[in-house]
Amino acid sequence: GAGVSQSPRYKVAKRGQDVALRCDPISGHVSLFWYQQALGQGPEFLTYFQNEAQLDKSGLPSDRFFAERPEGSVSTLKIQRTQQEDSAVYLCASSLAQGWETQYFGPGTRLLVL
Amino acid sequence: RKEVEQDPGPFNVPEGATVAFNCTYSNSASQSFFWYRQDCRKEPKLLMSVYSSGNEDGRFTAQLNRASQYISLLIRDSKLSDSATYLCVVNEGYLNTGTASKLTFGTGTRLQVTL
Numbered sequence: 510g511a512g513v514s515q516s517p518r519y520k521v522a523k524r525g526q527d528v529a530l531r532c533d534p535i536s537g538h539v540s541l542f543w544y545q546q547a548l549g550q551g552p553e554f555l556t557y558f559q560n561e562a563q564l565d566k567s568g569l570p571s572d573r574f575f576a577e578r579p580e581g582s583v584s585t586l587k588i589q590r591t592q593q594e595d596s597a598v599y600l601c602a603s604s605l606a607q608g609w610e611t612q613y614f615g616p617g618t619r620l621l622v623l
Numbered sequence: 624r625k626e627v628e629q630d631p632g633p634f635n636v637p638e639g640a641t642v643a644f645n646c647t648y649s650n651s652a653s654q655s656f657f658w659y660r661q662d663c664r665k666e667p668k669l670l671m672s673v674y675s676s677g678n679e680d681g682r683f684t685a686q687l688n689r690a691s692q693y694i695s696l697l698i699r700d701s702k703l704s705d706s707a708t709y710l711c712v713v714n715e716g717y718l719n720t721g722t723a724s725k726l727t728f729g730t731g732t733r734l735q736v737t738l
Contacts, residue, residue, distance in 0.1 A: 542725060551627075551710050551728030552667065565725065600666060602726075612726060614666035 511535070513615035515601050521621045522591045530586045530618045534603030541584050542612060543576055544600040552600050558584060591622045626650060629711050629729035636736055640701050644732045646694040646711030654716040656687055658696050661708045661731065670696075670709070701736045708733045 514533045522528050534541050540559055544552035545568075554568040560581035569576070573592075578584040588595055598619050602612040629646045636642050648656075656673040671678065673685040673694055684697040694711055711729040 544726075549631075549730070551730050552726075554725035554727070557725055568725070611669050614668070616666050 513601055513603055513613055515599075515615040515618050517618060518616065519619045519621075521623065524593060524622055525590050526622075527587065527589045528591055528620065530588075530599050530620070532584045532586070532601030532603075532615060534582065534584070534601070535605075535613060537605070538603035538613075539581075539606050540604040540612075541578060542602045542604075543584070543586050544602065545570075546598040546600055546617070548597075555586070555599075588620075591620075593622050596620055596622045625729070626727050627711055627713050627729040629732050631730050631732060633733040633735055636701055636734070638701055638703060638736055638738060640736075641697065641699045642701055642734065643698075644696045644709055644711070644734075646696075646729055648692050648694065648711075648713045648727075650713070650715050650727075651689075651692060652715060653692075653713045655714040656694055657712040657714070657726075658683075658685055658694075659710040659712050659728075661710055663707075667710055667728075698734075701734075703736050703738070706734055706736045 516531045542557050543555040545555055546552040556576045557565040558578040561578050573589045575587045598617040600617045601615045604610045604612045627648050658670040659667040660670045661667045671680050671685050673687045675687050677686045682699045686695045708731040710731045713727045716724050
């Protein structure tokens with residue numbers, strides 16, 4: 510079946526611009542996670558949804574970052590007034606339930622802020 | 624101190640060699656442990672879960688020592704296709720609900736297998 514998909518795959522933004530990154534999880538997956546991966550680093554947690562409920566947003570680096578999953582399926586990560594330090598790969602992952610199942614990652618959105 | 628620490632490498636080994644990666648984690652309450660593999664410009668993919676009893680999958684063997692908070696991955700008979708970054712990953716779980724939580728990744732160890 511289809512895996513996790515993300516769009517756009519690449520995004521170039523001018524500093525100060527707002528961007529929206531989309532994640533389509535595997536159909537039926539309850540849990541959805543967003544991670545940020547800087548060059549040469551491992552992914553770092555941003556936020557977690559269980560269905561439409563955002564249960565953990567402790568990893569969001571500032572109030573410029575906002576995520577939603579209004580119908581418990583597709584999720585959008587929005588970054589307002591982008592800064593150069595926001596340049597990274599943004600990875601979305603989903604898992605079947607709220608237990609200890611494997612998290613499956615999408616291909617990521619590579620964001621470059623100029 | 625990072626929550627999950629790994630030697631970033633790179634490890635350059637010839638085909639057929641045995642190579643071992645180590646990782647330490649700081650949260651003694653961590654619940655589950657994994658090795659993920661990440662190819663250049665690709666997403667991380669689960670290589671294997673790691674259990675206290677040790678587990679093996681073909682040429683790959685993973686070990687967990689909870690007392691030392693130490694995780695290892697052994698790759699035997701290295702292949703060119705094993706060249707990648709290997710990420711040590713921990714899931715701490717949410718204490719209040721007992722459910723799974725975010726994954727905490729190490730920086731990754733880069734492996735380059737050569738002819």
